[in-house]
Amino acid sequence: MKHSALFKSLFFLVIFLSLASCGSTSNVSNFSPLTTVNTAESLKKPYVILISLDGFRHDYVNTYNPPYLSSFIEEGSQAASLIPYFPTKTFPNHYTIATGMYPDNHGLLANSYYDYDKKKTYSIGNRETVVDGSFYKGTPLWVNANSEGMVTASYFFVGTEADIQGVHPTYYYNYDGKVTNQERVDQAIKWLEMPEETRPHLITLYFSDMDDTGHRYGPNNKEKLREALFKLDSKLGDLFSRVDNTGLPVNIVIVSDHGMAEQSMEKLISTESLINDALYNMIDNGVILNIHPHNNEETDKIFNQLKKLENKFTVYKTEDTPHFEYVPKNKNWGPIQVIPDDGYYFSSSKSIERRKAGNQEVFGVHGYTPALKDMHGILYAKGPAINVGGSLPSVKNIHVYPMICKILGLAVPTNVDGKLSYLKGMLQE
Known part of the structure; x- marks a missing residue:
């Protein structure tokens, strides 16, 4: 019996190490809590695959009727739309879905923002900040699952590359947009085919197709959007079918971080006229400019x-700024905000x-405002x-987190803003 137990332990160790080393972008955390x-x-718990379809607007399925997603919805549940938070950008809203917290509380305020404690600007284009777990507050789903002894995996999701609370998903990949959708689908199935002892019960997947196409052509270019959607739908159909074939109790939750609006060139505002490096630092997120005075005593003068x-555009003190559901209190917003008029968008002259x-x-x-x-x-x-x-x-997207925790039997942290009651109607009794 001792030899059998030793053999079994070695067997699973070899499997784990081989999976950890496959692919040049694959990473497994060396932190002890992993x-x-x-x-x-x-x-004994079921499985959840959380899929993000970046930039997938609420009306795309009804407009284009992709076959596999349409069947998926008919056989499951849906919300009329998922409401993001202002600014309706990729990183803060993905991380809100992952933590169930308002951006003010989880700290990832926008795709770019200034951190006063670190005296550093977080930016989605800066690998150093993206992988720095100290920027990310809250307890994302994979960290929560890890703390309760559950194996997790991710083929991309905001936050999974960072060592949040010293933890990554058990299996994860650094983001690489060149990785095909088929590779992502194939890896998800490989994870589900692992021995049950090391098989992840939470898997996150990310697909950028609709965001990429929407940005390039605008959301009203029906030919280009339909083409991109049906290609994506085909890969999702492959995933759905192969998940069913595993025979495992897998629940698939599909979300998107935001929608998309058409922008005309005539309504772009150059940011150059607002730059004043001598007096303040300015962070541009297109629909909002955060103003950070070098000297707080000059805030009123700058305003x-x-x-x-x-x-x-209109200039506001932060506490008076529109579009927020709540009065923003996180100091990293800075004391002054600049908001473009409806339909206008800030951009550099170079762009x-x-x-x-x-x-x-x-x-x-x-x-733009979630009211749109x-x-x-x-x-x-x-x-x-x-x-x-x-x-x-x-x-609201804060409520996805407690629903997934409920499915997986995970405790919901007390500081989470989302409530299960809003999505309880999606769940079986």
């Missing part, structure tokens, strides 16, 4: 100077000239824990 083998309690420049050189008349953007329905995303779910034919009204 769960590599499911506890006996976790073995009054910017007010005189108002033209297709504007590049678009003009490419004869680009319209394109797609997001970030075009900014809303999707929430679809299907599986043994999900009601068939369930249909809910539009729901």
